[in-house]
Amino acid sequence: MGGFGRYLAAALTARIASEGMGMAVVLLALERTGSAAHGAFVLTAWLAPHVLAAPLAGAAAARTRRPRLFHVTALAGFAVAVAALTALLGRAPWPLMLAVAVAGGTCGPMVTGGLSSLITGLVPAGTARDRAYGWDAATYNAAAVTAPAAVGLVTALGSAGPAMAVLAASGALAAVLAATLPYEDRGAGAVPGAPRAGLGAGLAALWRVRELRAVTSATTLAFVGIGSLTTVSVLLATELGSPGGGGALMTAFAVGALGGSLTLGRVTSVAPDRLVRWALAGTGVALAAAAFAPSVAVTAALFALAGICDGPLLTATLRIRAQYAPDGVRTQVFTLGAGLKLTAASAGAALVGFTAHAPAAALLTGIAGLLLAAALLHLLTAARGCGRPARSGPTGPSEGAATTAAGRRSPGGP
Incomplete structure (x- = not known):
């Protein structure tokens, strides 16, 4: 599988994990607490950091000398947060659950825009890159179709806990695939004294x-x-x-x-x-x-x-x-x-x-x-x-x- 093919696989699995969270969290909360409102609060904590974390994540990704480590760590953090919520939701104190949700949500911008920004380094400019963005957009739509269906099916066959675990595994697979992608070497090519973009x-x-x-x-x-x-x-x-x-x-x-x-x-x-x-x-x-x-x-x-x-x-x-x-x-x-x-x-x-x-x-x-x-x-x-x-x-x-x-x-x- 070529570099862009591995990128698409990483993007799809990461976005499946992201798209499935809305339904899975509510179902798990309803199953364990009897109230969907608990899931709504956790989901709000998960979504709230996205816009605040976006400029921080973007600036950090642009400045890091180890982009592979940065992207893999962000995706792994996303997966770990999903796994932690699977274990904690309805069982742990509220402050701990909300803190985990906020931490996972902070990694969210790297699953969406952060991943898409890698395409310029994977596909040469021109028609090929324009088409690559078409494929990238398709991963969002494919995730929107498959993630809720997968969560619903696994929940119907067992419970919402395993459905959340599937999402965590999907996020972990995305991190593994991201580790195999080619990244620009920003250390050797950096221009001394060049201005760095602020937040x-x-x-x-x-x-x-x-x-x-x-x-x-x-x-x-x-x-x-x-x-x-x-x-x-x-x-x-x-x-x-x-x-x-x-x-x-x-x-x-x-x-x-x-x-x-x-x-x-x-x-x-x-x-x-x-x-x-x-x-x-x-x-x-x-x-x-x-x-x-x-x-x-x-x-x-x-x-x-x-x-x-x-x-x-x-x-x-x-x-x-x-x-x-x-x-x-x-x-x-x-x-x-x-x-x-x-x-x-x-x-x-x-x-x-x-x-x-x-x-x-x-x-x-x-x-x-x-x-x-x-x-x-x-x-x-x-x-x-x-x-x-x-x-x-x-x-x-x-x-x-x-x-x-x-x-x-x-x-x-x-």
Whole structure:
């Protein structure tokens, strides 16, 4: 298996562990304590550090002289935290459980954006790298499909404890695979006296680069809606007479997204900024139509269509990130982008909790409106910048190693 093939295996197994945590923690808490609320508190502690840890993790990854050790340690820490929660949840004092969850969540940005940032060192710039980001995006979608199914199956056959153990083993396998990847030697090639990117460099880059500011603001707004989609799908299915149909709707969306990332996401002839707008608008239109569907079956078909439109969004976002992120803050840009999207999704989930009494069709229409507004925001933001990205550095002309100097653009978003 080549270096990129091993990367995909590491990314998939790590993201399976990450995607399965939401369901597994709640099921384990319900099994051991009789209350799903305990799982929700642990999951909140797991998710909360992501956006705060993102700039720290990105800066540390960029500065370390031993990137292999750093990435493997982060993935191993993630796996150990999952294993520890498997043993402690419902059995240990709350402060200890929450501390373990926070520690595991701190490693989370390296499972998402941190891993994706490695692709620039594995695949040469150009069409091959654009396609590589399509495959990387597919690992997120594949994990979103397989992880909940695996957790549900193992729990049904035994209990939630073994399901959590499977996730821990998946995370451990990711760490082992990451140890086999080729990494850049940053020690020998370091330039004496070269400035090191500070913790705010990635955030500054997200703001200063027009394309990256546009994609970051648009996807962050969109994920306020996406974050509430799971809850709204359950409410919608219930109103349509199928209380258990919410899972089927989200599965249809995830399967559609996987198909979209493997097909539309691999189209390199379309500029990534245009692909972002098409993906956001298409997803919004499909979900708006789903709000007025007469049955769960028709709704599921429209959710699948929405997923197909959503599939290329991550691929296009990753391509924009890689194209404009300078080497010194690339990992910060990737981890910050993932952290902002996750925070927006968490905010969306909380917002829908306050409005859950409203008709589900109205809530889904609101989600669709957010996605369409995100497409418009991207169009307006991308149209208002000035200057041209600097094109230099070892990554080649298409890589655009933009700087943060006045009048130039630097990197950005998720």
